[in-house]
Amino acid sequence: MNKHASCIPPEPDTSGPAGIRAVNVAVDLPVWKTFSYRMPDGLAPDMVLGRRVRVPFGKRTANGYAVGITEECEIEGLKDIAAILDAEPLFPMSMVSLFDWVSKFYLCPPGQVLSALLPPGLSPSTHRIARLTEKGKAILESKTKPSNEMEMLEWVGKNPGKKIPWPAPKATSLKSRGLIEIETAHLRKSGAGPLMKSFLRMKDPADLTDIFKTLGPKQLSKRGMDLIRLIYDAGSAPSSDLRRKFGDYLINKWVNKGVLERFEAPFYRRPITGIVRDYPRPEFLFPQQEKSIEGIESLIVRDEFACCMLYGVTGSGKTEIYCRAAEAAIKRGKQVLIMVPEISLATYMEGIFSARIGERTAVYHSGLSEGERYDQWMRISRGEVDLVLGARSALFSPLGRIGLIIVDEEHDPAYKQDSSPRYQGRDTAVMRGKLENAVVILGSGTPSVQSYQNALTGKYSLISMPERVENRPIPQVLLVDMKKIEEGEKDPPLLSPTLLEAMEDNLKKGDQTLLFLNRRGYHRLFLCRACGEILKCPNCDVALTYHLNSRHLICHYCGYSTGGTGRCSACGCEAFKAYGFGTEKLEEEIEARFPGSRTARMDADTTRRRGEALRLLKKFSAGEIDILIGTQMITKGFDFPAVTLVGVVASDLSLGFPDFRAAERTFQLLSQVAGRAGRGEKPGRVIVQTFNPSHYALAAAVGNDYNTFLQKEISLRSSLGYPPFRYMAILRLQGNRKKDTAEIATEISHLIRRYSAGPKSERGELRVLGPVEAPLSKLKGKYRFQIMIKAAHPFIIQGLLKRLIASQKASLNRKGVECTVDMDPYQML
Numbered sequence: 162m163n164k165h166a167s168c169i170p171p172e173p174d175t176s177g178p179a180g181i182r183a184v185n186v187a188v189d190l191p192v193w194k195t196f197s198y199r200m201p202d203g204l205a206p207d208m209v210l211g212r213r214v215r216v217p218f219g220k221r222t223a224n225g226y227a228v229g230i231t232e233e234c235e236i237e238g239l240k241d242i243a244a245i246l247d248a249e250p251l252f253p254m255s256m257v258s259l260f261d262w263v264s265k266f267y268l269c270p271p272g273q274v275l276s277a278l279l280p281p282g283l284s285p286s287t288h289r290i291a292r293l294t295e296k297g298k299a300i301l302e303s304k305t306k307p308s309n310e311m312e313m314l315e316w317v318g319k320n321p322g323k324k325i326p327w328p329a330p331k332a333t334s335l336k337s338r339g340l341i342e343i344e345t346a347h348l349r350k351s352g353a354g355p356l357m358k359s360f361l362r363m364k365d366p367a368d369l370t371d372i373f374k375t376l377g378p379k380q381l382s383k384r385g386m387d388l389i390r391l392i393y394d395a396g397s398a399p400s401s402d403l404r405r406k407f408g409d410y411l412i413n414k415w416v417n418k419g420v421l422e423r424f425e426a427p428f429y430r431r432p433i434t435g436i437v438r439d440y441p442r443p444e445f446l447f448p449q450q451e452k453s454i455e456g457i458e459s460l461i462v463r464d465e466f467a468c469c470m471l472y473g474v475t476g477s478g479k480t481e482i483y484c485r486a487a488e489a490a491i492k493r494g495k496q497v498l499i500m501v502p503e504i505s506l507a508t509y510m511e512g513i514f515s516a517r518i519g520e521r522t523a524v525y526h527s528g529l530s531e532g533e534r535y536d537q538w539m540r541i542s543r544g545e546v547d548l549v550l551g552a553r554s555a556l557f558s559p560l561g562r563i564g565l566i567i568v569d570e571e572h573d574p575a576y577k578q579d580s581s582p583r584y585q586g587r588d589t590a591v592m593r594g595k596l597e598n599a600v601v602i603l604g605s606g607t608p609s610v611q612s613y614q615n616a617l618t619g620k621y622s623l624i625s626m627p628e629r630v631e632n633r634p635i636p637q638v639l640l641v642d643m644k645k646i647e648e649g650e651k652d653p654p655l656l657s658p659t660l661l662e663a664m665e666d667n668l669k670k671g672d673q674t675l676l677f678l679n680r681r682g683y684h685r686l687f688l689c690r691a692c693g694e695i696l697k698c699p700n701c702d703v704a705l706t707y708h709l710n711s712r713h714l715i716c717h718y719c720g721y722s723t724g725g726t727g728r729c730s731a732c733g734c735e736a737f738k739a740y741g742f743g744t745e746k747l748e749e750e751i752e753a754r755f756p757g758s759r760t761a762r763m764d765a766d767t768t769r770r771r772g773e774a775l776r777l778l779k780k781f782s783a784g785e786i787d788i789l790i791g792t793q794m795i796t797k798g799f800d801f802p803a804v805t806l807v808g809v810v811a812s813d814l815s816l817g818f819p820d821f822r823a824a825e826r827t828f829q830l831l832s833q834v835a836g837r838a839g840r841g842e843k844p845g846r847v848i849v850q851t852f853n854p855s856h857y858a859l860a861a862a863v864g865n866d867y868n869t870f871l872q873k874e875i876s877l878r879s880s881l882g883y884p885p886f887r888y889m890a891i892l893r894l895q896g897n898r899k900k901d902t903a904e905i906a907t908e909i910s911h912l913i914r915r916y917s918a919g920p921k922s923e924r925g926e927l928r929v930l931g932p933v934e935a936p937l938s939k940l941k942g943k944y945r946f947q948i949m950i951k952a953a954h955p956f957i958i959q960g961l962l963k964r965l966i967a968s969q970k971a972s973l974n975r976k977g978v979e980c981t982v983d984m985d986p987y988q989m990l
Contacts, residue, residue, distance in 0.1 A: 211250030269582035297340035358428035473626030475836020495564025502573035636845035685741025802841025906932035
């Protein structure tokens, strides 16, 4: 019988005393404990730890992760590890405590945490294979069995080692009678392993002059000498590259003569490189930059955990601070992790850090192919990298000497994972720094309320950079009240006269314009002319969006698509009217208004193909685009000096979300997109179209007044008991039948309230809201309800929900209801 152990193991003693024979394994199943297994004979702990293993678990086998060793007094009852699946460790033991923290804080079983956070495609697919025994062969020859069993035996005889095509009971029946042997085969996905490539090298590494003398001038042409010299100088070169340059004849000639030889070796797949090719170190820093880097370097030299909030307005020179901090950490023999919120921004920034740090950099994000992610991961794991740059998933890069973590645009909600484990990348980065004694820098021009509050209360140190480099002015921001413009208009305009005039002026000057609209598609919704019913997705409680390029109505949540409006589901009418607009319609409007302009659109539709976002950014950076229309992906930290005008087409969109962070996100989006203007020598201006000009978030963004916004927001959240003053979780329940889902949601909420009504020392100030139908009450065919829980400490929520869900597992399964917990939720829909 397996013995369970804590997911945080004791420090491994790799000297290998006889008593250490048990390995702690986090099994990739929904179980909350790790289990001890006997270590294979003759193997030292470092040949097992950090690797994937195959282990027996109950009546089956399962994949797991070797996360530690245990001194076991009684190992006779332990089961053996069936197989070690990796030749090299996938993660250092220093990261096990981080995985354990993610498991406990975000309520996800430890094995499933590791499975989700390691590169995709590593876990092998498994299937059962069969071979005939001697008895089975004899039966097959005698043909004394029923026809159906003979068919199975014949199939095994013809297909030894292939996947069994029948249900398990049939195969087990043949095995139990000794007719076949069954084994489990492990197949890794083709794209996720090392790529082996053919190379050429010198067969005899003698002196080059001696080689040329031996061959003689009659055998050596100039091209032949160039080929041999290139390989000699490089040590080796890929055969494919040499074939393109010299052709097969010349290569085969020198291979056949014994001068060159072919060999296979792993080849690193290099991701697409960024826009920036050169990023020279400036001769001097501005005073606020000097002060900032001095403060950060003073933290780095201590070799201990510290967290610093770097609050620098857009255009203040934070990127140079990041570069210098990274150089300082690497100089001390440490490794650096830099996180950015978007893949497109990672691609952009990769060129900057490669130019400054050199080849020992890696980029890691979900936009890479499985093979590229595997190669980058293994480069990092082998210690061949000093700096890793990437999006949220880069946080778990296997850096064994991490000394500095930089979270750029720390306020961005993209750092929150929306599938299990639902971790917050910024907060988990802080925890990784704490567990591994690294310095953490949280950088932003619009800090999150939570991070800035931590700085104000002394939990983080605070470094401010309130001015733009070279004392460039903050862009002038103008609010345009669209209510006044739409009065008396039959068809309200997309763009105000003020914005149109500014765009025309910009085109005449040869300057670039950014237009921000955080809604893709052409029409936002269709309304029945007879009864007013909105045309919705049949699977979701969501209006269908019309896309002009595909001529289809599409659900942005489940992907449902239809070519026409059809009939109204409420009254049967076929007449619909389109309302609202997205980036497609805005692009059409711009092309009609300014036919000579070079216009492009950057949203999830235009950047679907790999490398398309990079292509658009390169064109815009090179001045080949006059007007770039985009969703929030253009608001990130790009630096385009020729942009002098930013237009925010519909600034109120994010204010309408049922979310206590709606005002914060609106302020951040407007401030960030405004910060794209005027980053070069010319001043910038920003025009914000709104229907709610008096809202405090808009007023603060227009005035670039973060402190006023913060005071208002903190006051509201404190009085209502929202983060950062309380911890919060949302319990989401979804099922195929609305009634069953509602009933179990009500039952669970009663149980939570019963707990919260207990003695104060036991419940620790727990508040429960709900259950209520989720704002998106139906999604992907599932009916959705949610319960909100707030408490002064996270462990109150975590302990309660973990016990409660376990106790309700049978009821949930019986009614077909799925229950998920989202700690520190960023998505209220």
